[in-house]
Amino acid sequence: MRRALQRPAVAPPTVITPSPAKARRLTGVATMVGSGLSNQTGAAVGALAFPVLGPLGVVAVRQYVAALVLLAVGRPRLHGFTWRQWWPVLLLAGVFGTMNFTLYTAVDRIGLGLAVTLEFLGPLTVALAATRRRLDAGCAVVAAAGVVVLMRPRPSADYAGMAFGLVAACCWASYILLNRVVGRRIPGAQGVAAAATVSALAFLPVGVVLVLRHPPTAGAVLCAVTAGVLSSAVPYLADLLTLRHVPAQTFGLFMSVNPVLAALVGWVVLGQGLGAAEWAGIGAVVVANAVSLATKG
Template sequence: MATMFGSGLSNQTGAAIGSLAFPVLGPLGVVAVRQYVAALVLVAVDRPRLRAFTRRQWWPVLLLAGVFGTMNLSLYSAIDRIGLGLAVTLEFLGPLSIALAASRRRLDAGCAALAAAGVVVLMRPQPSADYLGMGLGLVAACCWASYIVLNRIVGRRVPGAQGTAAAACASAVAFLPAGILLAVRHPPTAGAVLCAVAAGVLSSAVPYLADLLTLRTVPARTFGLFMSVNPVLAAVVGRVVLGQGLGLPEWAGIGAVVAANAVSIATTRT
């Protein structure tokens, strides 16, 4: 339990610290550094034998790389516009949709309706609403759902974590030109780079290694149930680290999305 909580807290704290570098690096620069860190960590854990990959293995790996990069870029861009708590909650609709789509239970239909109600509350029309930011959060959700599906395909075709490591490397290479261009046109400060590196370590390295350890001893259903705490952690970290306060309607919307996921997973038979 402590490991899962630490993983979630590390992930959201990393995102918050990374956002502190937005004024200097922008979301693109922070995500580029995060992709570099993720690639280094995954390659160190399980070195992929790239030359041995077949065409049948490469195409889902490359798709996974594209989804991985797009997911992080859209999420960090959403964080920049609508704040950490709302962005992570909208992104969380991705895995929730995957879980509910595979079910035919009436209870899950109710959970879907509850989550939809939460989204309506979060995206309700108001003068200060940033619909582009919300849209980016939903793009991140679609990417996370695609990431789950592609990870399953890659896991069946590539042994171990080699496919994920290869995808991280491909994503890092894709972000390399953008990183170089940003560094040349707008030389980053040491503080901004440290914040971006911290985001990579806390949001990529620590959660990945912690999840590897956790999934060896904790049932998948328990792990999935605890993941539903992430939007709440994001909202709390956003308030404490970034001063991004939320009103009662926003908390109600977040609560509805979290509750929908928790009820669906807790009542699923193994």
């Protein structure tokens, strides 16, 4: 009887799996990219509803969506808050609404990329003010030079829109500082959820007047709701997940790319092209923040 021919044993293919730490970093980076794109895409989609709802109407709908999401996540026990806890929550609610309104008004007047870049001066100022390094002083000068380029006098300059962008920057800086106070006094996400709820209640009259005077179209409402989901719900939940996988410094470093993402999304979705000078100004602000964060111990 013939012996069966034995085939040489073939080793199974080696499957290379990333280490748990590397996998977490990759997950964090992917989530940060998704969060940034979602935030800026939501703002662009909301801008599509400006002709019908106006910036104020879009912000009102966004506040409603944000309140519903944060209430579900934070589940604040409002009846148990003391006055020491309530007053920063009320201030945060006012800042929250004002920040979104001034940003969307700036987007309506000067475009998404420039508006987000000016708003980004808020957290950049907070970051630079917290240190006394010479490098940070140089970063502040670079950022200031970028702002001068963006706000340089020219026939088409909309200084009112730029002013709204700067007010949004002040609100974002105040939002960061108030969030720290609220976080120390109220556990979890209860404080932010309470602030979003108060802000949404303050915008209820806006929604009522809007519906009674200018009944919105279904398409405009859909755009506004989409803006609320993409710019409030998705980034908030994504950021919670991201901070579990990447250090806070890395998270802040990636946040500096948001003006670039906003400019790209504004160009693709809204057709808002920028010139070389505007891109240089945006780049200066982004580089200043990136260098400052990347060189901190």
